[in-house]
Amino acid sequence: MNYDSYIKIPIVLLSDTHVSSSAKLLYGLLVLLTHQQGYCYANNSYLSNKLNLGIRAITRLLKELSDNSYIKMEFKHKFIRKIFIVNEMNTSISLDYKD
Secondary structure, three states: OOHHHOOOOOHHHHOOOOOOHHHHHHHHHHHHHHOOOOEEOOOHHHHHHHHOOOHHHHHHHHHHHHHOOOEEEEEOOOOOEEEEEOOOOOOOOOOOOOO
16 A cells, blocks of 8 residues: 555644644645655645645635644745644544543
C-alpha cells in the first residue's frame, strides 16, 4: 500500500469543533504536500482543483487553519508563499468510548 497517496488528519484536529470539515480535509492535503520538505508552495488554484472548491473558499480555509495554529504561512512575494504544518499540537486526547 502506498501511504504517500493518503491524507492524514490528526485526531486532535478531527475533534476540534472550531475548525470546519473542509478545513480539516485541506489540512490533510497539506500534510501530504509538505511531508518531504517540511513545506509546500501550493497556490490556491492548485488546492481548489484538488479539493473541488472555489479559490475564495481555499483562502478562507487557509486563514481558518492559520488562525487556529494548525498551519503557518510565510510570504516571499505577494503571490509566492510557503505553507508549513505546525507540529506543536497537543495530541493527548482520550479515545475511551463510554456507553
